[in-house]
Amino acid sequence: xxxxxxxxxxxxxxxxxxxxxxxxxxDRIAFEVHPREFVCVLGPSGSGKSTLLRILAGLxxxxxxxxxxxxxxxxxxxxxxxxxxxxxxxxxIENLTLPLELAGMETDAARVKARELIExxxxxxxxxxxxxxxxxxxxQRVAIARALIHDPDLLLLDEPFGSLDALTRERMWTExxxxxxxxxxxxxxxxxxxxxxxxxxxxxxxxxxxxxxxKLDLAVxxxxxxxxxxxxxxxxxxxxxxxxxxxx
Amino acid sequence: xxxxxxxKLPRAIxxxxxxxxxxxxxxxxxxxxxxxxxxxLPSFILPSPWQVWTRFLRALSDGSLLVHSGVTxxxxxxxxxxGALFATVTGYLVAKSRTLExxxxxxxxxxQAVPLVAIAPLLVIxxxxxxxxxxxxxxxxVFFPVLVNTVVGVRAVPAALHDLMRSxxxxxxxxxxxxxxxAALPVFLGGLRIxxxxxxxxAVVGELVxxxxxxxxxxxxxxxxxxxxxxxxxxxxxxxxxxVLYGLxxxxxxxLLKWQGT
Numbered sequence: 001x002x003x004x005x006x007x008x009x010x011x012x013x014x015x016x017x018x019x020x021x022x023x024x025x026x027d028r029i030a031f032e033v034h035p036r037e038f039v040c041v042l043g044p045s046g047s048g049k050s051t052l053l054r055i056l057a058g059l060x061x062x063x064x065x066x067x068x069x070x071x072x073x074x075x076x077x078x079x080x081x082x083x084x085x086x087x088x089x090x091x092x093i094e095n096l097t098l099p100l101e102l103a104g105m106e107t108d109a110a111r112v113k114a115r116e117l118i119e120x121x122x123x124x125x126x127x128x129x130x131x132x133x134x135x136x137x138x139x140q141r142v143a144i145a146r147a148l149i150h151d152p153d154l155l156l157l158d159e160p161f162g163s164l165d166a167l168t169r170e171r172m173w174t175e176x177x178x179x180x181x182x183x184x185x186x187x188x189x190x191x192x193x194x195x196x197x198x199x200x201x202x203x204x205x206x207x208x209x210x211x212x213x214x215k216l217d218l219a220v221x222x223x224x225x226x227x228x229x230x231x232x233x234x235x236x237x238x239x240x241x242x243x244x245x246x247x248x
Numbered sequence: 249x250x251x252x253x254x255x256k257l258p259r260a261i262x263x264x265x266x267x268x269x270x271x272x273x274x275x276x277x278x279x280x281x282x283x284x285x286x287x288x289l290p291s292f293i294l295p296s297p298w299q300v301w302t303r304f305l306r307a308l309s310d311g312s313l314l315v316h317s318g319v320t321x322x323x324x325x326x327x328x329x330x331g332a333l334f335a336t337v338t339g340y341l342v343a344k345s346r347t348l349e350x351x352x353x354x355x356x357x358x359x360q361a362v363p364l365v366a367i368a369p370l371l372v373i374x375x376x377x378x379x380x381x382x383x384x385x386x387x388x389x390v391f392f393p394v395l396v397n398t399v400v401g402v403r404a405v406p407a408a409l410h411d412l413m414r415s416x417x418x419x420x421x422x423x424x425x426x427x428x429x430x431a432a433l434p435v436f437l438g439g440l441r442i443x444x445x446x447x448x449x450x451a452v453v454g455e456l457v458x459x460x461x462x463x464x465x466x467x468x469x470x471x472x473x474x475x476x477x478x479x480x481x482x483x484x485x486x487x488x489x490x491x492v493l494y495g496l497x498x499x500x501x502x503x504l505l506k507w508q509g510t
Contacts, residue, residue, distance in 0.1 A: 057415045079415040085408045089430045089507045098426070102418050130507050150416075 004070055005032035006186050007056070007154060011065035014051050025051045027211035028065065033154075038180055038187045040197035043207030044247055049190040052212065053079075053158050056188065071153050078147030078185075080160040084139035086131040092142055093118065093127040099150040117145040120179060137168040144176065148183060157189035161196070170228070173199045177226065194243045198236060199226055206246040216246040295477040300484075303477035312466075317485055319461040320451050323379055324493065327386020328447040332440055335391045339398025340428075356395070364389050365453055372458040382454035382462070389450035390443035397439025401432030434508065437501045444493040448486060463489075 014026040025048035033039050043049050054060040056067055057077050069075040078099075086095045093114050100110035118124055121141040131139060140160060147155055160176075161169040177200055180187060191197055197204045198220055206216040222235060230236055277297055283289070284296035291299060307313035342349045368385055375381035405428055413423050455464025463482045470478030 054411075057411075058417075059411055059414055074417065077415050077417075079412065081408055081411070083408060085406075085412055087409065087427075087430070089433075089505075091507075099416050101426070102413075102416050102422055130509070132507070132509065156415075 003034055006035045006070050007033040007067060007188075008070075009033075009056075009065075009067045012052070012055065012062050012067060013064040014048065014055060014060070015063045024211035026055075026062075027213050029207075029212065029214055030065075031205055031214055031217065033186060033188060035186055036184050038200055038202045039189070040201035040204045041188065041190045041207060042192065042194065042197050042204055042243060042247065043212060044209055045192060046210050047207040048210060048212030049192075049207060050158055052207075053156050053188070053190050056154070057156050069153065075153040076150060078150065078152035078155045080140070080143050080147045080155075080157045082159045082162050084131070084134075084136070084143040086134075086139055086142060086146075088131050091128050091130060092123065092134070095131065095142055096146050096149055099146060103150060113149055114145075117149050120148075120182065121145045121175070135168075136164050137172060140164065140172065141175065144179065148179070148185065153186065155185045155187045157187065159190055159192065162192075169196075174227070176200060177224070181224070194240050194247075195231065197243065198222065198239055199231075204243060206243060209248070216242070218242060218246075292474040292476045295480060299477045300480040303475075304481045304484075307478065307481055313481065313485065316461060316463050316466050316482075317489065319379065320448075320455065320463040320486070321489060323382040323451040323454070323462065324386055324447045324489070326379075327383045327450060328390050328440075328444060328493075330383065331387030331390030331447070332394045332443055334387070335394035335439075336398050336436070339395040340402055342395070343399045343402035356392070359388075360392055364450065368453050368457045372454065377458045377460060379461075382451050382459065385454040386447045386450040389446045393442045393446065394436070394439040397435050397442075398432065401435030401439075402428055404435065405431040434501075434505055437497065437504070441494060441497040441501070444497050445490050448490040448493065452486060 009032070010030050012026055012029040015022040015024050017023075029052065031039075041049050041052060051060065055062050057079050087098070090098070093111060096114040096117055097105075097107070097110040100113060101107075115127070118127060121144060123138060123141060123145075126134070126138070131142070134142065140163075144160070147157075161172050164172060173196060180200075189197075189200065201220050204216075204218045204220060205214055206218070207213065208215045218239065220239060222230060222233075222239070281297050284291075284294050284299075287294065295303070304313070338352070342352060364385065371384055372381045375384060409427055409431065410423070413427050418426070451462065452464040452467075455462040456468060459465045463486050466482040467479050470476060470482060
């Protein structure tokens, strides 16, 4: 890809104050993300993956370094968290319209867009349900739809399927990769699962143990659409081994 | 036993439970009647249910009951609204600022340690025997439970939802309106429900100390004239007043918190 990157992270460092000279979470991280790229950030727990995502989302100021968006200062962010993080007092469709409401869109127009997204994630008919009626997988699909609805410049996923059971999780991979191909978004996803990264990503960044540093930047050139069979191919096996070695 | 009878059983029990409440009330009434009839007590000690009922009708027809109930209701509602409003604003600020919490906490704790019944005479001396002192007493008694519940409610808003709002670049006002208020509402309304009944108590305490109107005043009049039936009428009216207010808040809770389910 020769296009200009949508996101340039340079020299990014995060140190949390503690009683022992500070907790070094990220150490001079640098990488670029190109438009419509699906990048996975992989690393052992405590490698500062989530910290990186929180800085990119603007939830945390970096100690040093910067992340620059090509679109300007304030990119639109769609974020999916480890838990679905829905507002229990809002129905499914009201949860979806939240980002549009915050941007000042009228209710009717927002609802039209929300219905589109509900269809996209396969939850037609559940518009007026309360979040408590949804299963974990359904709730997380609502969360993905909510992260897409305001047409964000960058989609940030923080181990979005970590709390789901194995079967649902693998169904969600297929779902997410279908949605991603339809919507053509730039995605940065944090995960600790090698299969998940190889199933979804164009590129995988491996972080080291704390303080997190980019240890490996691996292009995943497996053909799309990817399916279960692909996991038993030698190409997949080789990539998986390289990632495993890098994680250590 | 077929399937139908199994399904019907819980309903039958439910039905009979509803009647149990009514039956218990009737039994209590009968016991009261029997005590008045056969207890050998004079009616200025224990009037019979019938005497109370006729006294109620008389107070109703000469208009005095409505006037005094109206005064008490107005004091209760004004005190409840004023106290709850002040408590909500203070509670929100305390929830948001640890510094403010430190500054205010000695006063808040002290205000809880002072028995309101004891300072009610002081408030009547300062603000007169009219409605103002009663409204103030109501507001003071409502303040603390609403304040505590506001603080707890606002502090319990999930941090992850704050993250969500910030990742969507929500303004402070949007965070208040679309996150903090709806998230804190269940706990807040719980405080308001307690406050509603306390407010009735506050008004009566104030009126007993010194007043020329209100149901508490009516209790005093009845006592002074050995018109014990009137005391009963006033007390029952107060009970109804408190139950109606409690019911109103509970109704609002059910309407506003539909999402919680049953």
